[in-house]
Amino acid sequence: MQMDERKRKILRAIVQDYIATAEPIGSRTIARKFDLGVSSATIRNEMADLEDLGFIEQPYTSAGRIPSDAGYRYFVDCLMDPQVLNPEDMEIIERESTKRINELQEVIAHTSKLLSELTNLTSLVLGPHKGKSTFGKMHFLPYQPGQVIMVIVKENGVVENHIIDVGENLTAEELQQVAGVFNQKMRGYSIGQVKRSMLHEIYSELSRQRLLIDNALDMLRAILDDNEEEERIHLGGTLNMLNQPEFKDLSKVKTLFKVFEENESLKKVLTPRQEGLNVTIGGENTLKEFRDCSIISATYKVNGLMIGAVGVLGPTRMDYAKVIAIVDFMTRSLTEVLTKRRR
């Protein structure tokens, strides 16, 4: 059996109506609502075919039909009119993105909030993933008696500062000497690559500043090693899920929110298969808790480099055309903002 134009029209009608109403739709209603020029009986026959093709299904005998995952997929790939974002939303995004925001972390939080507000769905934003970072440069600054500020510049350009204890009696020259030795020996190495011999050298060159060195190394280990933390995913509008009729069942809400709490799965879900826009529908999801959901995600870039992704999670029954337009525009805008602002 083949899809012909009439079948496509009917499938489109079913998907669109179900997206709008969340109710199963029957042949009679289609004939009434959509002007297809044929009677309900004809539509009934076509619907039986569409069901055989796997594009629609019945929740139970003699209820209306609803789109299956395959039906949504066909709709997204072949039937949907690509939609241009409506001007109001476009303006909102542009206005919001011109606000000056300093930290990348804040940009992400802000994006997430905006996205969930525009879509009335849950938004996911994945920040840049850092990977193992390597040591670039170190400075010491005076702080309090017995303590100094250690400023670490990593080779990826990230700067961090931490306060560490030193022996009470170190002079500025001594500090500079320690920094000098570190900078000379360790530049370009991650903490995992630091070898015994290297430490040995550092120790022997700087026998007096044992405490300082130990603390500095401790700190370096913490900074360079567990950058896992930073790669946090940001969620927005989780509550919007509660407004979807498909989640009026509390147990569903529970399993869904459970997933929201553990970042690991979310990261995996959002990590893009490929650059650009991705649509994952229902059962296509690897995560079984999301089998009733669809995810529309897209990657964003900084200076041409893909560094993260933003996405929207909603019930499979979502307004694909609109959400795709929003996510698409959003990532473009984000890319632009970040590229302009970042150094």
Added chain:
Amino acid sequence: MQMDERKRKILRAIVQDYIATAEPIGSRTIARKFDLGVSSATIRNEMADLEDLGFIEQPYTSAGRIPSDAGYRYFVDCLMDPQVLNPEDMEIIERESTKRINELQEVIAHTSKLLSELTNLTSLVLGPHKGKSTFGKMHFLPYQPGQVIMVIVKENGVVENHIIDVGENLTAEELQQVAGVFNQKMRGYSIGQVKRSMLHEIYSELSRQRLLIDNALDMLRAILDDNEEEERIHLGGTLNMLNQPEFKDLSKVKTLFKVFEENESLKKVLTPRQEGLNVTIGGENTLKEFRDCSIISATYKVNGLMIGAVGVLGPTRMDYAKVIAIVDFMTRSLTEVLTKRRR
């Protein structure tokens, strides 16, 4: 009418049973479950009195009784056996708090998680509130051509770094000079207190480094001014609420979670009336969304100074004795950890 010993015993039985089962309890069941040495009829009479006194109420005619807010209050104030935290939980808290955690922010997140896990309720942790911060000291460090790292030490001891643009051609001496002028003029001032005359002086002393100064001031403004952000409240175990039978109604969940999303109200709720432990029961809550909830909170200190609070939110029907023991022990432990570690 007065409370006598028997009434107290009965009220205690009602509260304890209801805390455990979440079911209204009748006179017969009390007589069977608790060995009070009187018949159900007697208990019935006493229960009528307790209802007149406002300590218990009936959900509807001829259901059992449940404690009213006043009943819980009386229970907490007069009937409850103060409970020592059970050794396992105590050990968990002590073990967890010896883990080395660097940032205060992480300590808070960690505390929140632990607290919600131990109580199976929702935890709230309020970090130190910063107030307007004042400028302490500034350093510049070389970074890239045309950019330097500006390290700001605030007078409250917080250190931050930011990258700022400078004219391409500034020498180390010039940078030091700029820092020197800032340090001299601005120490102890918040950004709001910086007067025109002061800026004028800075500009006239350092006419050449206009760009650097402008950018540095911009950054200072951002750093010193909007510290509102930092005072974030941390929530843990919000999902636990879904397990409480009183929240099997989705609309209740919605209004509750709505509140969780807006920090402002939560801050107000958790901001302690007084030092030490606080129990707020049901309608005593200022927030109407929490009128079915109780909050047990306690303040913690650093070096003798009260800086924040941790709390637990649950349905009014909660195990007050146990939760109070946990919150109490937790804040003590937290105070100890922070006092030991902080400088």
Added chain:
DNA sequence: GTTAGCACTCTCCGTCGATGAGTGCTAACA
């Protein structure tokens, strides 16, 4: 003051039937 007994009240839960939306099938029609 305490207790046993009893009539009464109210929720909860399962059953039942009416209703209505929707289907599949058949036969008639163009």
Added chain:
DNA sequence: TGTTAGCACTCATCGACGGAGAGTGCTAAC
């Protein structure tokens, strides 16, 4: 051959009904 009208059938939803069970308040006896 494709389209349509008609019809019997299915199934979820909803309100009504009634029995079961838990609990109460009141009265009278101890």
